[in-house]
Amino acid sequence: MTISSDLEVHRQARATLIDEDRSLRRDRLERASDAEVKADHLVREIRAAEAATIWQQEHPSIPHPFPGMEFLTGREIIVKTRLFAILRKVRIPGMPKGALLHCHLDATVNASVLLKLALKQPALHVRVTERVTSSNVGSVLPEFRALPRNEYSDALGLTDDSYEPSSWVSLTNARKNFNSSLGGPERFDEWVIGAMMINPTEAYKTHNTIKKIWQKFTSTFLVSMGLIRFAPIFPDYIREFLKSSIEDGISYIEARINFLYKHMIGEDGKENVPHREWLVMFDRVLNEVKAEMKEQGRVGEFIGARIIYSTIRFITPEELKWYLEDCIALKKEFPHLIAGFDLVGDENQLKPLIDYIEPLLWFRQRQKEEGVDIPFIFHAGETLGDGSPADNNLYDAILLGTKRIGHGFSLVKHPKLIETCRQKGIALEVCPISNEILRLTSSMPMHPLPILLNYGVPVALCSDDPAVFGNMGLTFDFFQAGVLVASEVTGLSTLGQLARDSLEYSTLEGEEKRRALALWESQWNRFIAGILEEEH
Ligand SMILES: O=c1[nH]cnc2c1ncn2[C@@H]1O[C@H](CO)[C@@H](O)[C@H]1O
Incomplete structure (x- = not known):
C-alpha cells in the first residue's frame, strides 16, 4: 500500500465517522435553503467579529467580558451588539421566535411596568415589618395587598417616625412620602423594583449558591x-x-x-x-x-x-x-x-x-x-x-x-x-x-x-x-x-x-x-x- 492510498482511506473513514457522529443532530444544515446557508455564514462572521471586538474591549464595570458570560453583567454589552439587533426587531423583521x-x-x-399598573389602583397598600431607613432599605421587603374601601389607610408613609411596623400605607402615600434623604419617590420605585428582580451582586456575590439564590428568587414572587x-x-x-x-x-x-x-x-x-x-x-x-x-x-x-x-x-x-x-x-x-x-x-x-x-x-x-x-x-x-x-x-x-x-x-x-x-x-x-x-x-x-x-x-x-x-x-x-x-x-x-x-x-x-x-x-x-x- 502506498502512502497516498492510506491517506485516501483515512480521509474517507474520517468523513464517514464525522457524518455518523453528526447524524443525530437536530440542526443539520443540509435541510437549509441556499439563502439560509448564506445568512448563516453572515451571522457567524458577525458573531466572530464581535467576539474579537466589542467583547474584547475594556468596559469600566466589566473586568473580563466574553460572549456567553454571566447575563446580568454582560447584558449591557449584549444590547449593543449587531447580533442582538438582528435577533430583536430593531431592524424589521426580527427573528420569529x-x-x-x-x-x-x-x-x-x-x-417597572407592573409598578405603574399598581400605582393606578387606590386600593393597593403596602407594609413592612420595620420602618424603612437608609440602613435597611436594601434588605427589608415590601408586602402589597388590595384592601376593602373601609380599611383604606391615611398613614403618611413607610419612612416616617410615626410608622407602626406591619401597618398598611396606601401605595400612593408610601411612594409620595418616601423620605427624600433616602432618595424620595424615585428611590421608592427602585426599592420595589429591586425586590422583584435579581441583581448581579445577589447572583454572583451575596447569594452565589443554588440554595441562597433560590431564597432571593422566591422572595421576588412574594x-x-x-x-x-x-x-x-x-x-x-x-x-x-x-x-x-x-x-x-x-x-x-x-x-x-x-x-x-x-x-x-x-x-x-x-x-x-x-x-x-x-x-x-x-x-x-x-x-x-x-x-x-x-x-x-x-x-x-x-x-x-x-x-x-x-x-x-x-x-x-x-x-x-x-x-x-x-x-x-x-x-x-x-x-x-x-x-x-x-x-x-x-x-x-x-x-x-x-x-x-x-x-x-x-x-x-x-x-x-x-x-x-x-x-x-x-x-x-x-x-x-x-x-x-x-x-x-x-x-x-x-x-x-x-x-x-x-x-x-x-x-x-x-x-x-x-x-x-x-x-x-x-x-x-x-x-x-x-x-x-x-x-x-x-x-x-x-x-x-x-x-x-x-x-x-x-x-x-x-x-x-x-x-x-x-x-x-x-x-x-x-x-x-x-x-x-x-x-x-x-x-x-x-x-x-x-x-x-x-x-x-x-x-x-x-x-x-x-x-x-x-x-x-x-x-x-x-x-x-x-x-x-x-x-x-
Ligand atoms: O425555574 C423554575 N423552577 C421551578 N419553579 C419555578 C421556576 N421559576 C418560577 N418557579 C415557581 O413558580 C412560582 C410562581 O408562579 C414560584 O413559586 C416559583 O418558585
Whole structure:
C-alpha cells in the first residue's frame, strides 16, 4: 500500500465517522435553503467579529467580558451588539421566535411596568415589618395587598417616625412620602423594583449558591404576587405580557399559571375571585389582543396562548387532589385554554414527584372518566444532582408520560433517558438564562444545551421568569443560546430549529399547528431575506 492510498482511506473513514457522529443532530444544515446557508455564514462572521471586538474591549464595570458570560453583567454589552439587533426587531423583521413554552405568568411583565399598573389602583397598600431607613432599605421587603374601601389607610408613609411596623400605607402615600434623604419617590420605585428582580451582586456575590439564590428568587414572587393577584390589575397584566411577547416575535404561548391561592382579591378588596374567573379574564384579554392584531393586519404574528395549570410542590398529596379536580373542571369549561398540568417550585428543596405518585396516577384515571385529556408537562431535573430526588424526578416524569420536560438540566447524565426523549419526542424546555442566574451553570459555554441538541433531543428555548431575570421576550435567550451553541458545525439554522421545534412540540394540533408552522416558515424566510439585504 502506498502512502497516498492510506491517506485516501483515512480521509474517507474520517468523513464517514464525522457524518455518523453528526447524524443525530437536530440542526443539520443540509435541510437549509441556499439563502439560509448564506445568512448563516453572515451571522457567524458577525458573531466572530464581535467576539474579537466589542467583547474584547475594556468596559469600566466589566473586568473580563466574553460572549456567553454571566447575563446580568454582560447584558449591557449584549444590547449593543449587531447580533442582538438582528435577533430583536430593531431592524424589521426580527427573528420569529416561535412559541414560548416555559414561563411563569407571575414573572412575565417588566417590574417597572407592573409598578405603574399598581400605582393606578387606590386600593393597593403596602407594609413592612420595620420602618424603612437608609440602613435597611436594601434588605427589608415590601408586602402589597388590595384592601376593602373601609380599611383604606391615611398613614403618611413607610419612612416616617410615626410608622407602626406591619401597618398598611396606601401605595400612593408610601411612594409620595418616601423620605427624600433616602432618595424620595424615585428611590421608592427602585426599592420595589429591586425586590422583584435579581441583581448581579445577589447572583454572583451575596447569594452565589443554588440554595441562597433560590431564597432571593422566591422572595421576588412574594412581593409581586401582592400586586398581580388583584382582579382590576390581572387583565392589564396579561395584556402587557401578550403584547410585549408579540413585539419580540413570539407567536404562541403556553404559560404556567400558579393556582396555589384558591382566590384572587376582587375589586372590593375581598378575597373572592375563583379560578374560573381568572380564566374568563385571560380569555377576554386574549380575544381582545387577537382582535387588535387583526385590525392592524398582523393576524399571522399571533396564534394564541394557553395555560399550564400549576401548583407548588409543597402541598400535601391530599391537597393535590383538590387541585387536580379543579384542573379537570377548568379543562371542561375552557378546553381551549388548559394545555397541561405541572408542579413548580425549587426541586432541590421541595417534594419530589414520587411523593405525589398516587394522586398523579389517579388523575389519569379521573381524566378517562371525565373524557378529558390534560397532558403532564412536568418540571424535572432542574438540578446539579445525579441520583438526587430532584434528578430522579426525570424518571417519574417520563414514566408518567410527560409531554415535555421543564428544564431537564440533569438529563445529560442519563443515556437511557436521552434516548427515550429522542425516540418518543419528549422535548426539553431549556431556559439558559434562568439556569445561569439560578447558579446551575456559571456561563453559557458550560451549559448542556449543545449536548442535548447533538444527541437529537428536541428543545424549545424559553425565558422562565423574564421579569425577575431581565430577559424580557426571547431575544436574550436566543442571543445566549446563539453563543452557547456557537459551533463550527451550525449557527443561525440551529436557532431556527429551536424556534421551529417550539411550535412542533407545543400542544397545538392538526390544522392549527400546520398553520402556526407555515406562518413561522414564511416569517423565517422574510427574516433570512432581511439579513441578506442588510448585512452583506
Ligand atoms: O425555574 C423554575 N423552577 C421551578 N419553579 C419555578 C421556576 N421559576 C418560577 N418557579 C415557581 O413558580 C412560582 C410562581 O408562579 C414560584 O413559586 C416559583 O418558585
